[in-house]
Amino acid sequence: MKKLLYLLLAFGFLTNVSAQIVKPVKWASRVEKVSGSEVKLIMEATIENEWHVYSQFTPDGGPLPVEIEYKNASGNYQLIGKTAESATKRHFNETFGVDEVYFEKKAVFTQKVKILNAKLKTIETSLDYQVCKEVCINDDVKFTFTLPQIDLSVAKTTSTVINPTTETPVTETTTTAVDTAITPVAQAKTVDTTKVATQSATKPTAPEPKKERSLFSIFFVAFLSGFAALLTPCVFPLIPMTVSFFTKQSKTKAAGIRNAITYGISIIVIYVGLGLLVTWIFGAGALNNLATNVTFNLVFFALLIFFAISFLGAFEIVLPNSWANKVDRQADRGGIIGILFMALALAIVSFSCTGPIVGTILVEAATHGGIGPAIGMFGFSLALALPFMLFAMFPGWLNTLPKSGGWLNTVKVFLGFLELALAFKFLSNADLVMQTHLLEREVFIAIWIAVFGALALYLFGKITTPHDSPLPFISVGRLLLGLLVLTFTVYLIPGLWGAPLKLINAFPPPMEYSESPRGFGGGTSVAASSALPEGAKYGPHDIIAFDDYDVALAYAKSVNKPLMIDFTGFACVNCRKMENSVWSDERVLKLLKEDLILVSLYVDDKRELPLDKQYVSKDSGEEIETIGDKWTDFIITRYKTNTQPMYVLQDVNGQDLSPTISYVGTEEYLAWLKLGLSNFKK
Incomplete structure (x- = not known):
């Protein structure tokens, strides 16, 4: 009897907790005048402790991001750039397999607007967002911004605050409003997507997110990719040639080592500069937005297919010879400038092999946003530069290097198969967002089985590509690698029947996004043995x-x-x-x-x-x-x-x-x- 009483009390507590409309975010807004015709629309969220609001740039497949709609813009005003955000945090969600980008305690969204209609008095916006703790809420709020006096002929002046919260309050259209600190009661479109997969059964708690983890993973993968680039036919033969140049042309051993280190640093500067350029052109936040956009996922898919076909031997991706010639002439100048141009010449000459790898790293790093491309290029260039510096310091090590030969093309083709498999991840992202069900889980896994199965046959010598050398026998290393790839291929096969495939959990579509959530041919069950009711x-x-x-x-x-x-x-x-x-x-x-x-x-x-x-x-x-x-x-x-x-x-x-x-x-x-x-x- 006592246990039953405790149980009823527990149920009563749960009912009391859940039977309420939860509003953990309060909103305020203001307008700042930038010039006679330009203003800033600012929306500020005050978030209760332990709750998180998700950024506009949260990747697809994770929690729902903030979506802002600016109404009746045509002929009245023009948005200048994208809506800027205040600082965010990032954490990898193991359940969804994506990084979450979110705000804690406070979020500020700023949109610069150019007024086209001098008679325009107000601008209306609506903002949909998700806020999470143990549970999550998908909510919305509407704002009506009252504009200051507009003079389309006045040039830009110093930014002034027109209607801060402490002075003229901005009218915001919500069901209830107290001054400008608003608790919106528009219909809450609720979705629970609690942040962390390591939660207790009764009261989940989220650990502190670690943005560094994502950046480190970019660096680590790019670093390994740099070593892979070293083993391609465009780069590997250049190692002894370049080291020999520094050791012979330098007057002393110390000078040769110094020049080689300068050469390595120049390689890093060139590639990191490329990463910073990509970040600067697109914007740190916009990169993540682009990478999670359907159109750009399709573009990334096409790029990786293009790179893969090049690596497989269909054609070479080369930069104009005139570039290499001009850079090579500059390299003869000597000194630090000459060494820098030597490094640039390496980047141009080896582009047919390194270009697809660099492109893949930049595409993958873009999905993390921020300085991801620069971090990726640093990892790649560091791995590329280290051998040149180390072999210059210890020339005797050159004798341990294997001779150039057909095995270099094998590495290149191997990378081509990997890029081909990776490409379908981006196509899958686009398909999931559009919900077209063209690339469901079974189809994705079948494609990977075909790709890695073909790679295994290639490693066993059953398939050859245009630039392969005659293969009289298979080396032990190639045989072992072929067996490893074949094992992985066999591991994928049960996925067609609904196996979870935990090793690649982040790549294929989720189990429910399939032709049959139970897998085809996966045996019978109580449910499968009976006819489904209508609906x-x-x-x-x-x-x-x-x-x-x-x-x-x-x-x-x-x-x-x-x-x-x-x-x-x-x-x-x-x-x-x-x-x-x-x-x-x-x-x-x-x-x-x-x-x-x-x-x-x-x-x-x-x-x-x-x-x-x-x-x-x-x-x-x-x-x-x-x-x-x-x-x-x-x-x-x-x-x-x-x-x-x-x-x-x-x-x-x-x-x-x-x-x-x-x-x-x-x-x-x-x-x-x-x-x-x-x-x-x-």
């Missing part, structure tokens, strides 16, 4: 699940079983954790499959409702236009909460059987299910 599909662990509440309730009534509502989201981390760790428990899974009817309502489903199904919410006054809007309105109107995951048990008439429950451990969840089933039987 149902297979959910996690082969549970029969509906995605429409009315259809599910009607079916539950027809079979006389209680209905379990799963308020969830496509980008919901804790929802996936509950499914993977709690629903997978054999006791819980048995109840979900045999004793309950499951309906999963995705609050972030962006598909539009038919026009005749769209409506205005009686509770919030918001227009309900998408499927996600509909289920968000449902959870807010009925349960007065806007957080996920949340679970509800109902009888066949839609009446709740027990208090709602959220992100808990297995035993708590199992006890909650049993209590609801017991109440249903009564």
Whole structure:
């Protein structure tokens, strides 16, 4: 009896916690005058402790980023550049396999605007954002900026604040407003995507993010790529030639070593300069935005395919010979300037081999934004420069180098296969964003099996490329490498049948983005052995699940079983954790499959409702236009909460059987299910 009392008290606490509209962000805004015709629109967020708001540049596949819409711009005003952000933090999310870019405590968004219509009095904007802690909320807020006196003929003057919070407040259109510190109560479109995968079962906590981890991974991969570039036919033969030049032309050994070190530093300066140039042209923040954009993912895919085909021997990517000749003449000047031009000559002459590798590093580094390209180029150039410096210091080491030969082209072709496989990651990103389902998980894995299978055949000498030398026998090293690639290829095959493939978890599309979430030919199960009801599909662990509440309730009534509502989201981390760790428990899974009817309502489903199904919410006054809007309105109107995951048990008439429950451990969840089933039987 005492245990039952404790259980009921716990349920009451959970109900009290979840049954409220959570608003952890307060907004304020102001206008700053830049010139007679230019102003800055500034939107500031004050974020409660432990909550995070996600940047505009959060990569696709992770939490939902801030989206800002500037309304009625045509003929009235022009946006100058992209919306700037205040400082952000970055952390790798193991569940989603992407970096999260987010704000803590405060976020500031600044947009410079040029006024075209002198009669324009206000500018309206709307901002959609996601804020997370143990749960996450997708919310929105609207602003109406009151403009100062506009004089289109006045040149730029010193920036002045026109309506700061302490003086003239800016009118902001929200349901409630107190001065300019606003708690928006526009409809909360909720998605739970809690930040970290290492959370406890009862109260998840997020560790401090480490941006350095991402930059170090860029450096490490680029450093290894630099060593790979050394082993190509365009670079490797230059090592003894260049070292010999420094040792013979220098008057003393010390001078030769000094010149070689200068040469190595020059190589680093040239490539790092290239990385900084890319960052400067596109902008540190814009790089990440470009890399997560559908169009640019497709461009990156095409570039990597182009590079891969070049490495496989179809053609050579070369810079104009006139460039090399001009640089070579400058290298004869001697001194530091001459050595710098020698390094530049190396970059130009070896471009046919290093160009595709450099391009791949820049593309991959762009997905991290910031100074990623410069860090990538530093790692690459350091690996490229070190042998020239070390062999100049210790010329005797040259005798240990293998002779140039056909094996150098083998390295080049090997890199071509790797670039070919990597290219499809970018195509997959674009496909996931567009939800075209053209490159689902099985197709992606099949392509990788084909690519790495062909690579294994190449290493075994069964396939040759245009520039390969005759291969009378296979070396032991090449044989071992071929066996390793073949092992990896065989490892990929079960992925076609639904194996998780943890070694490459960050590359293929997620399990649910597939022709069959259970894999084709993957055997039978309780769910697979029975016909699906109309409107149902297979959910996690082969549970029969509906995605429409009315259809599910009607079916539950027809079979006389209680209905379990799963308020969830496509980008919901804790929802996936509950499914993977709690629903997978054999006791819980048995109840979900045999004793309950499951309906999963995705609050972030962006598909539009038919026009005749769209409506205005009686509770919030918001227009309900998408499927996600509909289920968000449902959870807010009925349960007065806007957080996920949340679970509800109902009888066949839609009446709740027990208090709602959220992100808990297995035993708590199992006890909650049993209590609801017991109440249903009564």
